Amino acid sequence: MLKSRQALNTLFLLRRFLCLVACSLLLSPCSALAWSGVVIGISDGDTITVLQDERRPVKIRLYGIDCPEKRQAWGNRATQGTRRLCYDKVVDVEEAGLDRYGRTVAIIILPDGSSLQERLVEEGLAWVWPRYCKLPICQEWSAGEATAKEAGVGLWQDEEPIPPWEWRVNSRR
Structure with missing residues (x-):
C-alpha cells in the first residue's frame, strides 16, 4: 500500500512539473x-520584414505594442523611428505566434541587445498594447511608456494622444 501511495505521489508531482513546463513555454516566446x-x-x-536564412522574407508584427497608424498623428515618425532603429541590421527574432x-x-x-519594442515605447513612438502584451x-515596457509620457517624449508631446486601437475604431465611423 505504501509503495503504491509513493508511486501516486511521484506521478502527481511529475504531472504538476510537466504542466508548469508546458505553461511556461506557452506564456513566453520559445x-x-x-x-x-x-x-x-x-x-x-x-510591422517589418526580415530575411530569414538569407532567402525567405518574413513579415513580422511586433509583439505587444501598437504604433500610430500612417494616417494618424505620429504615424510617419513611428515608421521613421523603426527604420532608424533596425533597417538593414541583423536582428534576433523571438517568435510568439501568428496574428489573424x-x-x-x-x-x-536589436544588435545592442535591447528590444525594438522597448526602444519604440521609450522614444514615445508606440503604446504597450494591454490587450495583447501578456x-x-x-x-x-509599460514602465518605459510611463517614463516617456511623464517626460513628454514623442507622441506624449500631444495634449491627448489617441491609441491606435481607438483611432482605428473611430476612423471607420
Whole structure:
C-alpha cells in the first residue's frame, strides 16, 4: 500500500512539473523559435520584414505594442523611428505566434541587445498594447511608456494622444 501511495505521489508531482513546463513555454516566446536575419523592409512602425536564412522574407508584427497608424498623428515618425532603429541590421527574432493576417508576431532584439519594442515605447513612438502584451517583459515596457509620457517624449508631446486601437475604431465611423 505504501509503495503504491509513493508511486501516486511521484506521478502527481511529475504531472504538476510537466504542466508548469508546458505553461511556461506557452506564456513566453520559445527560444527554439528564435532566429536571426536582416531587416529588409519597414511597412509601418510595428510591422517589418526580415530575411530569414538569407532567402525567405518574413513579415513580422511586433509583439505587444501598437504604433500610430500612417494616417494618424505620429504615424510617419513611428515608421521613421523603426527604420532608424533596425533597417538593414541583423536582428534576433523571438517568435510568439501568428496574428489573424498570418504574420509572424515576434519580439525583435536589436544588435545592442535591447528590444525594438522597448526602444519604440521609450522614444514615445508606440503604446504597450494591454490587450495583447501578456508576457512579463510587458511590465518593463509599460514602465518605459510611463517614463516617456511623464517626460513628454514623442507622441506624449500631444495634449491627448489617441491609441491606435481607438483611432482605428473611430476612423471607420
